[in-house]
Amino acid sequence: MTDAQTADQKAAPGAPAKPAMRDSLVAAAFRLFLEHGYEQTTVDDIVKAAGVGRRSFFRYFPSKEDVVFPDHEKCLADMTAFLRDSADTDDPVVRVCDAARLVLRMYAENPTFSVQRYRLTRQVPGLRTYELSVVWRYERTLADYLRARFSARRDGTLRADVIAAAVVAAHNNALRAWLRADGQGDATAEVDHALAYVTEAWSSERPAAAGGEEEDDVVIVITRRSTPMWRVVRDIESGLNQG
Amino acid sequence: MTDAQTADQKAAPGAPAKPAMRDSLVAAAFRLFLEHGYEQTTVDDIVKAAGVGRRSFFRYFPSKEDVVFPDHEKCLADMTAFLRDSADTDDPVVRVCDAARLVLRMYAENPTFSVQRYRLTRQVPGLRTYELSVVWRYERTLADYLRARFSARRDGTLRADVIAAAVVAAHNNALRAWLRADGQGDATAEVDHALAYVTEAWSSERPAAAGGEEEDDVVIVITRRSTPMWRVVRDIESGLNQG
CATH class of the missing domain: 1.10.287 (Helix Hairpins)
Known part of the structure; x- marks a missing residue:
């Protein structure tokens, strides 16, 4: 969380009102993407619609792709901080499941935006590739934590990589079902159910034992x-x- | 396998000697990538070194990135065909592990090339992204097969997605360890060991059953x-x- 805050402060030194500009850039971009299509919308169109200059756009987003996923950097920083604050007594598999729930929370906070983005990502191959690299960064964050926790175990890195991949796959299976259903239904319950399938197989602290x-x-x-x-x-x- | 052969035949109608041109393009490309760096090498440099025209390059490879991964399309086609030829009596988890071994085989056939490519991919972010999308296609191929096999089961798509992700993660954990060790050691044994960790958790037919x-x-x-x-x-x- 601290990393993301620091990054935000760097982006807008001494200007607490700036995040509003970031939000209006995202809102303008999505309005244009939905009206004219992603490929047909330029950064110039976005800044014009938001009533700001080009440099303001690039202060917040390195590229047009980044405006589609405005919250992942903060979520990755939150996840890293959450895992760094773990206790040695935490069950590592339960802990990475809880870390994955931070991603769900980000999507569930704004269902309309999340569903629009999901549809857009299905249509634009470049965004799909971008999303794959974001998912990969989440998976590496979980795997790195598990590797450290399993460092004394035989096959520690193998266990860590397999469990991290399984957690991400379970989380995304439930998240995508919810997005395909236009954000209807209880996303939290669906993700809990999916993650239980993973903890059932690998946690030392099985759900039943809680x-x-x-x-x-x-x-x-x-x-x-x-x-x-x-x-x-x-x-x-x-x-x-x-x- | 048939798909890849058809594609090859399309690329070189009635000219069985053409795959040699494809191979020499790959060889020339890698020689230049290693000497001058990937970014510094253009498609023009490659065709000049291989002694062919630009159009020949693009007949085989849609882009410069594709020449770095010349065998994945064929391997994906082989995997699809292998899974299509499955019997209903095959244990689905064992079957996807065997399908994943086709990827290992491709890497192990040419250790020097595989190790060079691994190093190159670590250095060039664009190639890393390309590789992520290739890995994702393998994972979807395995997951689609499992989804069909588990279609009558409760949580069939969840099981399919989680197991496919776990198989890919286990395979890649072992493959990368072998690549980091410069292709020394027994890659097949390492991958077998890694995949056994997944079948142990999910196969109905445990590896120890022999x-x-x-x-x-x-x-x-x-x-x-x-x-x-x-x-x-x-x-x-x-x-x-x-x-």
């Missing part, structure tokens, strides 16, 4: 290959109840 | 009190199937 339950002790079942499954299940259940 | 043990041996299941019963049963079943 909430002041007993110690998560180990159960050892010894059986024979020929034992019928119903009998194995019964034996485990009776073992579990002896807690 | 090999025939005796009939009625003892099965030891170690689990946690909080693990859901369905998961315990699944783990035992997979243990039992290790016969």
Whole structure:
């Protein structure tokens, strides 16, 4: 969060009103993109519509593509700060899922804008490529955190990369379903459901274990290959109840 | 495979010697990229070094970036064909892992070239972006196959997207380790090991399932009190199937 604030302050030194200019550039750009198409709209058109100069545009956005994704830099900075503030006692997989939820929150804050952008990104290959590199940066941020947390484990980098990719894929599966449904429905519940699929597979702190339950002790079942499954299940259940 | 062959035939109608021209364009390009840098080398430099005309270059490669990744289109076509030829009895997760191994094979066929390209891609942001979109196309190819296989399952698209992302991440983790080690070591063994981590989590047919043990041996299941019963049963079943 601090990084993004610093960047904002650099962009508009001593001028707290400036973010309004940034917002009006984004609003003007989207109005023009929707009316005339993305490719047909130039930066000159945008600054004219927003009533500002070209240099103001480039103070906030390195390129026309960047105005389509105005909040990702801040969200990446928020995610980095969130992960940096983790405790060693946090379950690493739960933590990266929570970090991914910051991206959802950004989309869910402004459903109309998010849905418009989603449609635009489907239509313009250059924006799709831009989005892929943004997604990749989120994935690397999660993977770097997990690599540090798993550094003492065998296959630590492998685990980290696979789990980061799985978290991003689950998050995006739910996010895109919500965007395709025009931002209708409960995005948070959908993302929670999708992320639970990942924590189910890899978290040491399974979703079921949440909430002041007993110690998560180990159960050892010894059986024979020929034992019928119903009998194995019964034996485990009776073992579990002896807690 | 057929798609790529058709494309090749279109590129060089009735001229079987043409692929040699394609190869010499790639060789000339890489020689120049390594000597003078990627940005400093133009398509004109490449065609001059290869002793062919500009039009020959663009017959094979839509842009300078494409000459850096000359085999991905064929590999994508091979992957698509491989998945299309799957049987319903194939374990879908094992099948996508085998499909991913086609990419490894392409890299491992020419270690020197693969290592040079890896270094080049690290240095040139445009190539990194290009590579991201290639990786994304592989991931979508795997996910589309899994979506079809899981279409009757609850959360079928979620499972498909997460598993495809995990397979790609595991494959690339091992591939990049091998490339960073200058192509030394056994890439196939490293990729097998990485992919086993994914099948371990999601395949119904675990990698350990190979090999025939005796009939009625003892099965030891170690689990946690909080693990859901369905998961315990699944783990035992997979243990039992290790016969």
